[in-house]
Amino acid sequence: MEIIDLLLNGFAIAFSIKNFFAAALGAFLGIMVGAMPGIGSLAGVALLLPLTFKFDPTTGMIMLAALYYSNMYGGAYSSVLINIPGDTPAVMTGLDGHPLAKQGRPGTALFTSNIASFIGGTIGIVILTIIGPGLARFGLNFGPVEMAALMAVAMTSLGWLLGDNPVRGLVATLLGILLATMGFDAVTGLPRYDFGSIYLLSGIPFIPLVVGIFGFSQVIEMMEQRKKTKTFDTKKLTLRDSLLSRGEVKRILPPALRSGVLGTFIGVIPGAGATTGSFLSYLMEKRIGKDGHKLGTGRVEGVAAAESGNNGAAAGAFAPLLALGIPGSGTGAVLLGGLLMYGLNPGPRLFQTQPEFTWGLIASLYVANIITLIVALMIIPFIIKILKVPAEIMIPIISTICILGSYSANNSLYGIVIMLAAGVFGFFMKKFGYPIAPLLLAYVLAPTMEKNFRQALQISDGSMLIFLQKPISAVLVIFLLATVSSPLIQRIIGRIKNHSK
Amino acid sequence: MKRLNSRVIFPIITGIVGVLWIIIGLTNHDWWVEGRPQSGFFPSIVGGLLLFISFLAVINELKEEKTVFLLSHIYPVLAAVGMVVLAQLVGFFPALILYVFGWLKWFEKYRLVFSTLTALITGAAMYGIFYMWLRVPFPEGLILKLI
């Protein structure tokens, strides 16, 4: 009961006109930065953090929380509208979001994305409120052994994204893994596959790669639609047509709820992150959703699952941050820096020694999430008008965004070079029918898997049995074996049935 | 035999990448020491897989239709490279404005006023967001430096 009192108290402090406007401002700026390709949530929060210090702690904290959330919301905008993911988790949102926009329903896609973000975020905070510190302890169970097993499950699940031509999908996936091996070996700390170039020492920079392979390749492709007057029906770009029908609301609720829970638990695991959250949520929907097989063709369920998972993970990441003082991601680290400035001392004693502060923070997470949703929904009717701009004007404008975005990622021309190369490469991939998403996801997931697998063998002194000795990883390994072998078994059963006919 | 199709080039390149990764993995890095996979292990295993799958893909692609490329596909790439080179001389934002203007005016044949306005608005928006707000330090360009 004390918790509820403290939380209500937090709400009482959090709700004020001033806080509302500060949070709305934070949300607006956060969405803009999140939508900007090249400025990920890490850089976004880092850049906007100083702004929050101009306010008193409560207001500043609410603004900071709004900023953090809205960054996640914002990534989806550019992903849906122009198919350039603002951040990595938005890669998954774009899989269904952009096809929806192409069908003339960008507003629907964005509404779905925002509402699912809200649901995911809320589920995350509710779980955090109820079992916060315990949640952080749960995350600690995922050491190298468990992480290696989890990543193995994620990697094999990529198989579900390979599309109608699995051979091409596999080529893309494996290429993604190889590109990720360039740079410092995370286990030995020594460079590998750097081809003697100091630029390649830390591998191919990720943001320019994403901006190029999605965004710039898109520009090259757009040359084909230049003189066509309209690529799709723009009549529907009004607010009314953007709203979800009752049927659609019913369709997105189950995936959003499921993914919110899954995302939260993934967010708690140190080092897993929002990308894994949205990715696994999307795959879960693909496998257990009612129309899972249709995902990827512009389904609201896909958008909902990815976004809800993403925001659930973003909220879940607060558990280790608060209860252990350990940030799960770069963004978390910057956020932690901000909270320290406000006098918060995250750590095991936080919930005991600074209860008001902590519950005030959690209350501001709720408030910030609501305000972010309102701001996000208000932006939609304006931002979808972008699609009315004809392709030939979009080409130079998107190009400049790609160039500036890839430069800003590391403030170097090298980023632009990588972006252009990735753009040309991505264009060929699209033309030849190779899927891009598996390449990027493999690029993100493979290094984590390799590092943890190798560390697991270091711990076990080279014995593979460790993967079966630890309960969590044993469950994951069994799950993995079952999924890998199930298509095979199905095929065998199918053969037998055919024979008997 | 049908004329070779440009599609085949892609898996051939990925196959070469695979081979390269195996070779480097085997020669430059350790593979397996005392029951632990080393730097070269994963990359060369995956390289081997990629080689194998690329081989399948080549066979696969031989059956496919030819892909059509337009000459105009290369224009945005050239224009972007041009802009970056120009940026070294006159600075990022002037180059950006010139690029958008040039593209709209001479390539798409828009009217002078429209092209100028679009270029200026784009330039101003980018300047405001990336330089003034996000404080990205862009190089100034040779000409400004000389002044």
Place this chain on the structure above:
Amino acid sequence: MKKLMLVMILTMAVTAFVSAEGQQEGPAEDWKPEKTVTWFCTSSPGGGSSIFTQTIIEIIKEEGLVDQDIIINYKTDGGGAVGRRQVSRTKSNGHTLLTFNNGDLQPLVQIEGGDLDDLTPLAVMANDGQILLARSDSKFQSGEDVIEALENGERIIIGGSKGDDINLYEKIKAEVGGDTEYLVNDSTGNALTQILGGDIDLVIAKPAASYELVSSGELIPVIAATKDRFDEPFDAPTFNELGYDIELTVFRGIAGPKNMPQAAVDYWSDVFGKVVETDAWQEDYLGKFLLSDAYLPADESAEYMQEFEDKYTSNK
């Protein structure tokens, strides 16, 4: 504050006078930045180096030590190699700075084939120290327990971050020996989750990152790799006390491009000298994160860093 203003106005007047005379080179103290200063940081935002850099910039702003804006440029390409290379190549006129630690110097010398001649050391601001931590419920309750286990050849898994943490591990392995394994992590934070999760036995950390976990009693300090013991709550015997000569110093410093004009070097050296005298630096940074005050002006820090370079070259 008023005095400072007066000095600044005088300086400005002198500068104006000197440049009006058309003289290119005034006396050394006259140089001051004329445009935005770019400060390179080769680790990600949120890390130790970034906290260090941000703290200094904030103090400079608060005290009004520099008129121009200072922008942090995070350049993490190539494990920092690209940023270091860029700073060393910058035509120096005093508007470029670089956060420079042991962890930067070592790869510069050992992997990138560079040395301190590529840069101009401006200051050493503080010394950081490393300490071995164990879980409070583990079998390691004291430094003696650890040393004994190592000497007996028990299998011990140690975790930590890159760079200087690996250095310390190698040193322990060489001096004390034992059947050990080292798990490298991207940051101390990751290593801390591994020890809390029970995957590793000991962790190498610095007080800043582990402060809360140690003060709450979740983790306990076992052996410090410093010359003297840390204060509470990091009070534990040093390796020296336990009979092993293991002592590592991690300096946190600042450098500029090579061939930086002497006037600019003096200017920055002076600014950083003022920074370390502030309460904000002494209390909120050094005091809180248990770093030791080790400020050295430009010329002395060059010598100091050179000692480290020689060490790195010899065991390349």
